[in-house]
Amino acid sequence: MPKVFGHIxxxxxxxxxxxxxxxxDAGVHRPLIGGISGTAEEGADSIVVSGGYPDDEDxxxxxxxxxxxxxxxxTGKQVENQDINAPGNAGLRRSHLEGLPVRVVRGAxxxxxxxxxxxxxxYDGLYQVKSFGAKIGIEGFRIWRFTLVKLDKEEISLPPAAxxxxxxxxxxxxASITTTTVQRIVRNSSVVQQVKTWHEHRCQVCGLAxxxxxxxxxxxxxxxxxxxxxxxxDVEENVLCLCPNDHVRFDNGAIxxxxxxxxxxxxxxxxxxxxxxxPDHHIDVAYVAYHRAQWTNGTPR
DNA sequence: GGGCCCGCAGGG
DNA sequence: CCCTGCGGGCCC
Numbered sequence: 001m002p003k004v005f006g007h008i009x010x011x012x013x014x015x016x017x018x019x020x021x022x023x024x025d026a027g028v029h030r031p032l033i034g035g036i037s038g039t040a041e042e043g044a045d046s047i048v049v050s051g052g053y054p055d056d057e058d059x060x061x062x063x064x065x066x067x068x069x070x071x072x073x074x075t076g077k078q079v080e081n082q083d084i085n086a087p088g089n090a091g092l093r094r095s096h097l098e099g100l101p102v103r104v105v106r107g108a109x110x111x112x113x114x115x116x117x118x119x120x121x122x123y124d125g126l127y128q129v130k131s132f133g134a135k136i137g138i139e140g141f142r143i144w145r146f147t148l149v150k151l152d153k154e155e156i157s158l159p160p161a162a163x164x165x166x167x168x169x170x171x172x173x174x175a176s177i178t179t180t181t182v183q184r185i186v187r188n189s190s191v192v193q194q195v196k197t198w199h200e201h202r203c204q205v206c207g208l209a210x211x212x213x214x215x216x217x218x219x220x221x222x223x224x225x226x227x228x229x230x231x232x233x234d235v236e237e238n239v240l241c242l243c244p245n246d247h248v249r250f251d252n253g254a255i256x257x258x259x260x261x262x263x264x265x266x267x268x269x270x271x272x273x274x275x276x277x278x279p280d281h282h283i284d285v286a287y288v289a290y291h292r293a294q295w296t297n298g299t300p301r
Numbered sequence: 302g303g304g305c306c307c308g309c310a311g312g313g
Numbered sequence: 314c315c316c317t318g319c320g321g322g323c324c325c
Binding site for chain 1: 317318319320321
């Protein structure tokens with residue numbers, strides 16, 4: 001059964017499942033025991049929040065979820081540090097980097113927080129891995145924690161239509177890597193496209209335009225993030241044209257902007273250049289200030 | 302109802 | 314093949 005990112009057809013948000021076996025059969029969450037379904041290469045497609053780790057925090061629309069590993073098989077106690085390269089943890093990191101939606105299932109458990117179901121398991125829809133980081137957990141060992149934020153319906157794009165394959169065709173299937181159906185977190189493409197066009201796909205931080213075959217590749221980066229919890233607008237004043245490297249740096253606070261559009265290296269707090277601009281592309285410094293505040297005042301969310 | 306231990310599915 | 318993992322059934 002291929003890994004599916006996004007909703008499972010016929011299994012809407014809110015549906016209840018008595019047992020892990022039923023979640024498996026539905027394809028909503030396939031491991032029978034593991035809390036994370038995912039790999040480093042493909043990403044994590046689903047998790048179960050069932051109170052297995054004491055550092056979990058469940059606020060409904062925001063879940064702080066502990067990675068796996070480091071526990072004694074018999075006692076269930078944490079006996080060593082967790083590893084970010086353990087498959088599930090690396091999967092959630094990949095989902096974060098690629099903006100893949102994660103199905104969140106909540107399970108009933110003792111000391112049930114208000115968001116957990118009374119019995120069994122409940123599919124609670126799609127979340128985005130907003131950030132992650134390590135800390136020393138309650139039991140005294142390093143754990144990895146992933147902040148997941150619920151996605152609004154309009155933030156999910158549909159998977160591309162399956163190619164129609166005539167049944168008479170006898171040619172062997174194309175060398176299949178792993179078949180995955182993916183619903184990505186969607187962005188308003190026309191706004192992003194306009195910004196990319198103005199800049200001719202040149203990164204506004206480093207000036208790089210990546211040639212791919214005959215085309216050029218760039219990414220549209222929202223300054224104030226879309227959706228929860230930031231609720232930034234999908235408008236040209238809130239979008240930058242960046243290369244993938246600077247996009248990751250910007251989204252994770254390694255670089256940010258001053259109000260006069262200097263690019264600031266966070267580790268040194270000093271400018272490393274001026275943002276490249278285009279006369280038609282007006283950037284609203286209110287969004288710039290919002291982004292900067294995330295990374296210069298306290299912890300980001 | 303709690304402890305125990307046998308699980309199976311997935312990934313390497 | 315091996316191993317691990319936020320179950321679950323059984324027995325007290």
